[in-house]
Amino acid sequence: MSADNKSRGFWATRMGFILAASGSAVGLGNIWKFPYITGENGGGAFVLVYLICIALIGLPIMLAEFTLGRKSGLNPVGAFSAIKPGSPWVGVGFMGVIAGFLILSFYGVVGGWSIAYTVKSFTLSVVDFSHPSEAGNFFVEFTGNPVEATFYHFLFMAICVVIVARGIDRGIERACNLLMPALILFLVVLMVRSLTLPGAMEGVEFYLRPDFSKITAEAILLALGHAFFSLSLGMGAMITYGSYLKQGESLASATFAVVLFDTVIALLAGLVIFPAVFAMGLEPTAGPSLVFMVLPTVFSNMPLGAIASIIFFSLLMIAALTSGISLLEVVVAFFIDQLGWSRKKAAWVMGGVIFALGVPSGLSFGVMAEYKLAGMNFFDFVDNIASNYLLPLGGMFTAIFVGWVWGIKSAKAEVEKSGETFRLAAVWGFILRYVTPVCVALVFVAKFLQE
Ligand code: PHE
Numbered sequence: 072m073s074a075d076n077k078s079r080g081f082w083a084t085r086m087g088f089i090l091a092a093s094g095s096a097v098g099l100g101n102i103w104k105f106p107y108i109t110g111e112n113g114g115g116a117f118v119l120v121y122l123i124c125i126a127l128i129g130l131p132i133m134l135a136e137f138t139l140g141r142k143s144g145l146n147p148v149g150a151f152s153a154i155k156p157g158s159p160w161v162g163v164g165f166m167g168v169i170a171g172f173l174i175l176s177f178y179g180v181v182g183g184w185s186i187a188y189t190v191k192s193f194t195l196s197v198v199d200f201s202h203p204s205e206a207g208n209f210f211v212e213f214t215g216n217p218v219e220a221t222f223y224h225f226l227f228m229a230i231c232v233v234i235v236a237r238g239i240d241r242g243i244e245r246a247c248n249l250l251m252p253a254l255i256l257f258l259v260v261l262m263v264r265s266l267t268l269p270g271a272m273e274g275v276e277f278y279l280r281p282d283f284s285k286i287t288a289e290a291i292l293l294a295l296g297h298a299f300f301s302l303s304l305g306m307g308a309m310i311t312y313g314s315y316l317k318q319g320e321s322l323a324s325a326t327f328a329v330v331l332f333d334t335v336i337a338l339l340a341g342l343v344i345f346p347a348v349f350a351m352g353l354e355p356t357a358g359p360s361l362v363f364m365v366l367p368t369v370f371s372n373m374p375l376g377a378i379a380s381i382i383f384f385s386l387l388m389i390a391a392l393t394s395g396i397s398l399l400e401v402v403v404a405f406f407i408d409q410l411g412w413s414r415k416k417a418a419w420v421m422g423g424v425i426f427a428l429g430v431p432s433g434l435s436f437g438v439m440a441e442y443k444l445a446g447m448n449f450f451d452f453v454d455n456i457a458s459n460y461l462l463p464l465g466g467m468f469t470a471i472f473v474g475w476v477w478g479i480k481s482a483k484a485e486v487e488k489s490g491e492t493f494r495l496a497a498v499w500g501f502i503l504r505y506v507t508p509v510c511v512a513l514v515f516v517a518k519f520l521q522e
Contacts (some may be wrong), residue, residue, distance in 0.1 A: 079404075080238050081239060089329060098394030101333065101340050101390065102336070102340040103387065104359075109278070110348075115277070115279050115280045115281035115353070117293075127297060128506070131507065137289040140316070141322065146310070151164040155472075170305070170462060171398050172306070173461070175231075176429035184224050189387075198376050203347055216437060217438055228426040230392060235399045236415050240249070248395050253387035257383075258343060260341070264373075265344070265346045302333055308398065322485075348361075353365050399425070402417075403417040470502075471508055
């Protein structure tokens with residue numbers, strides 16, 4: 072089965088595609104999660120392991136996903152069944168759609184916080200802290216307030232739905248064309264501000280000087296898992312975005328651009344956060360609250376802090392939106408291609424369902440804090456299943472599928488449809504067939520042994 076691409080839509084320009092795919096990759100993963108897990112795992116050495124995972128595993132899988140997407144012109148479920156009809160491989164596609172549901176459900180909650188903190192930066196209520204404990208109390212009070220937090224969560228989801236409902240080139244592409252350049256500009260401005268604070272260099276050193284004694288098995292697992300999350304891999308987001316590509320575009324160079332974009336933004340985010348944290352004499356190990364508790368304290372105590380806060384949280388919001396859009400698009404494309412729904416209906420109905428699924432995640436910081444599943448609150452439980460299991464498994468199966476089932480020859484032929492010769496095809500094939508499956512399997516074995 073092949074979809075009628077005219078009614079599905081296409082990216083209008085190559086740049087639009089690259090910005091949209093970068094918009095998917097660059098998100099809370101880069102600006103919120105990457106700095107705090109780096110902070111918790113010793114800084115520079117963790118950054119290095121992460122970069123190795125990106126180059127060795129992230130790049131090849133992203134190319135595999137784009138290739139599958141463009142070849143089939145379909146959502147992940149359609150893509151696997153178009154290439155291997157009637158086989159159990161379609162299950163990998165379903166896993167991806169389910170991961171999209173789950174990730175967006177909790178992602179939308181944090182996305183809502185980013186909108187709230189942007190609004191609260193304008194009213195100056197998040198730049199009024201003399202000590203991190205005050206910012207901490209504010210954060211706990213805000214996230215614990217079911218009405219307010221749910222309202223912002225709703226707002227975030229509604230924006231995603233409106234953009235996705237408008238379609239590929241008129242909705243997603245236009246939004247990303249505007250939002251992504253704004254993101255880079257804001258980050259660079261903030262980095263300069265942060266690096267020129269007195270005492271900033273200590274943070275730079277923590278961030279960039281590797282201390283190899285800090286590299287544990289757990290840190291490696293985390294780095295690998297985060298490489299998937301940050302590049303939006305393992306759940307078919309890049310299959311879906313690849314499916315809106317016209318035949319002539321070069322997949323290899325687009326892959327390279329997106330990976331580079333994502334990595335540069337993560338590294339920049341670290342250069343915004345760590346110098347500021349150290350300049351204020353704070354600890355980099357605050358965890359998930361690093362951005363929401365530590366940074367407002369930093370902003371409260373520096374010149375031009377209110378403006379920095381507005382810039383920072385708008386940026387977080389922009390990054391979260393362009394990723395949330397891609398998560399929703401995976402689910403919406405599935406309902407359009409496989410079940411024949413209209414785009415509008417799929418966006419609104421599924422956006423609503425995902426919002427509802429996310430409400431208990433949002434309440435995990437307040438009224439549902441005591442409600443535990445496998446020892447975790449609802450938010451962490453959903454995050455754990457999706458990010459630590461579904462994504463790496465999805466990535467591994469995608470690599471095996473392209474490397475062994477569809478075959479490197481056919482995949483290479485698809486890459487070369489742009490007219491270029493893909494010289495690294497042999498390396499690509501080797502990585503997809505051996506390196507990725509073995510690495511991911513090792514991660515699961517190590518995880519299993521640890522537990
Ligand atoms: N890559 C996004 C981020 O870093 C999250 C994401 C994961 C988006 C999977 C789409 C698919 O925030």
